[in-house]
Amino acid sequence: MAKITIYSTSACVYCKMAKAFFKEHNVAYEEKDVASDEKAREEMISKSSQMGVPVIDIDGQIVVGFDKEELSKLLGIE
Amino acid sequence: MLYDLIIIGSGAAGLSAGIYAGRYRMKALIIGKEFGGETAKAGAILNYPGFQSVDGYELMDLMKQQAAKLNVETLDAEVASIKRQGHCFTVATGKKTYEAGVVIFAVGAERRRLGLPNEKELTGRGVHYCVTCDGPVYTGKTIAMVGGGDASVKGVILASEYAKKVFLIARRKKITAEPINLDYLQKLKDKTEIILETEVKEIIGKDKLEKIILSRPRKGSSELIIDGLFVEIGSVPSVSLAESLGVELDERGYVKVDNMMRTNVDGVFAAGDVVNHFGSFKQDIAAAAMGAVAATSAYNDHKIHG
Numbered sequence: 608m609a610k611i612t613i614y615s616t617s618a619c620v621y622c623k624m625a626k627a628f629f630k631e632h633n634v635a636y637e638e639k640d641v642a643s644d645e646k647a648r649e650e651m652i653s654k655s656s657q658m659g660v661p662v663i664d665i666d667g668q669i670v671v672g673f674d675k676e677e678l679s680k681l682l683g684i685e
Numbered sequence: 686m687l688y689d690l691i692i693i694g695s696g697a698a699g700l701s702a703g704i705y706a707g708r709y710r711m712k713a714l715i716i717g718k719e720f721g722g723e724t725a726k727a728g729a730i731l732n733y734p735g736f737q738s739v740d741g742y743e744l745m746d747l748m749k750q751q752a753a754k755l756n757v758e759t760l761d762a763e764v765a766s767i768k769r770q771g772h773c774f775t776v777a778t779g780k781k782t783y784e785a786g787v788v789i790f791a792v793g794a795e796r797r798r799l800g801l802p803n804e805k806e807l808t809g810r811g812v813h814y815c816v817t818c819d820g821p822v823y824t825g826k827t828i829a830m831v832g833g834g835d836a837s838v839k840g841v842i843l844a845s846e847y848a849k850k851v852f853l854i855a856r857r858k859k860i861t862a863e864p865i866n867l868d869y870l871q872k873l874k875d876k877t878e879i880i881l882e883t884e885v886k887e888i889i890g891k892d893k894l895e896k897i898i899l900s901r902p903r904k905g906s907s908e909l910i911i912d913g914l915f916v917e918i919g920s921v922p923s924v925s926l927a928e929s930l931g932v933e934l935d936e937r938g939y940v941k942v943d944n945m946m947r948t949n950v951d952g953v954f955a956a957g958d959v960v961n962h963f964g965s966f967k968q969d970i971a972a973a974a975m976g977a978v979a980a981t982s983a984y985n986d987h988k989i990h991g
Binding site for chain 1: 721725728729808811813817824847892893913
């Protein structure tokens with residue numbers, strides 16, 4: 608199973624959409640709140656050069672934003 | 686698939702229309718490109734009656750659940766085209782087509798961009814359009830909010846919870862926001878600075894935003910070094926689908942409706958930020974009301990033609 612990390616903030620709607628998408632498809636993920644966790648914030652920026660959330664790491668492949676099609680492709684969801 | 690009603694847009698107007706359509710026992714489908722529209726991105730909503738404070742996304746989810754209980758279907762997809770043949774509308778997404786006797790456009794509006802070189806390249810790398818989402822990433826940093834309206838002031842209030850310093854850059858002589866938000870802003874004057882009658886002329890940065898150039902100097906310099914730039918300069922109504930059906934627009938480019946949310950095209954109704962019914966009063970309560978009225982008109986129309 609793929610190792611998934613979502614870098615998020617608590618009020619971010621696209622993060623909520625991404626998490627709802629994972630739940631709908633029974634995909635396990637780890638969440639890191641970049642607002643409260645400075646280390647996670649630096650990790651997200653170094654992985655993606657992005658200051659916008661969500662950033663999703665799927666086994667080292669980085670998806671920026673809630674890109675349903677890209678996530679579906681990487682996770683093999685029809 | 687055949688429906689009585691297709692609602693395009695799943696923000697406050699579209700979902701409210703769905704709830705009313707469900708209660709009218711219409712077979713209805715809501716198709717939305719981005720669930721919850723602008724409301725979902727708004728963060729805490731403090732003025733929706735019945736709620737002291739409710740998160741915008743949660744409010745939209747509650748409306749969606751309410752519509753679902755009335756057997757209204759929702760679909761997350763972008764409508765690619767819509768065609769009309771008498772009282773039969775064919776709505777196509779990338780993959781499928783759906784038919785309905787009446788339609789409601791509740792497609793909202795697109796965020797206005799500054800239209801500057803570098804803006805697109807640096808989006809997410811210092812340039813942002815959702816302070817609720819990305820504001821917290823700038824904890825301890827210096828940021829600027831562009832725009833002189835209520836959304837921008839609310840953005841400054843929210844961002845000041847995280848940022849070290851927040852500039853508010855506005856084109857006009859005065860900030861126009863709800864008095865309660867102006868009061869909050871006043872209380873934040875130690876960490877905020879308002880720059881009036883000024884525009885952002887350039888966005889500078891290679892891999893990430895480094896600074897912006899202002900249209901007139903502040904403290905002797907036009908350069909403003911910031912970590913993040915948040916753009917809140919209003920929106921442009923999303924009218925292309927409606928226009929493809931021959932729907933008339935008003936002089937400001939919004940879909941023109943009468944007081945019952947009817948457009949000039951038979952069987953086509955509109956509600957929410959895509960219309961200018963309440964002028965600049967772009968609020969959930971107004972969008973929900975317009976959605977309810979549009980669904981009522983759609984129901985009455987469908988009874989005659991359905």
